[in-house]
Amino acid sequence: MPQLMRDAGYGSTDALGLLLTLNAGAVTGLVLAGIVADRSGTKRVAMVWFALAAVLLAILSVRMEEVTMLYAAVFVTGVFVFSAQVLVYAFITQLYPQEIRGTALGFAAGIGRLGAILGPAVTGTLVTLGLAYPGGFYVFAATALLAVAALSIIPARAPAVVTEAAPAQG
Known part of the structure; x- marks a missing residue:
């Protein structure tokens, strides 16, 4: 960001x-x-949060002469950008049954860590190429839109896990 x-x-x-x-x-x-999310549903709110994050990140690509307006825009962007990912974790705990919830959360966190690794690498590349501003904001906005698309194809509820009963002894 700096x-x-x-x-x-x-x-x-x-x-x-x-x-x-x-x-x-x-x-x-x-x-x-x-x-x-407690009032309106975690998946729906996560999608809205990511969409708003995308819009707000794109808005930050416009230079603002009024410093107060800039600080307000950055604050509001922060409200949506970081909490959107946390909503995904909350959604996963609601989506998967207890037996596999830990695995699902671990997988989601691993994907999130990929973003944490790639984000600075992409930003560094954009800085090196002289494209960091406004390009960095557009890349991050596009990533948020990708999250909306990914969430849109995930069902609101996971299908029931079918377990086979052990054969009766006897």
Whole structure:
């Protein structure tokens, strides 16, 4: 975030302040996402959260001269970007039966870690190529849209797990 904002022409102090603001939004978003998901359904809210994250990330690609507006936009972006992924974990706990829930969460976390590895690598490549701003925001917005698409094909409930009974002895 700081490098993207410096590439956008914001000063180093603002770039670091914006990182703090993004994370403050993330903390707020975690609480808000939980409340909204409890009322409206985790899958639906996760999809909306990812879609809003995509829109807000794309908006950050536009240079804002008004610093207060910039900080507000970054805060709101933080609300949706980070809590969207946490909603996926909550959805998984509702989707899979207890017997395989740990495996499902581990798999989802592993996929998430792939994103944590690829994100900085992609951003670093964009910085090196001089495309980090606004390109980085578009890449991250596209990733959020990919999450919406992925969630849209997952059923709201997993099919029942059929277990075979052991043959009767006797």
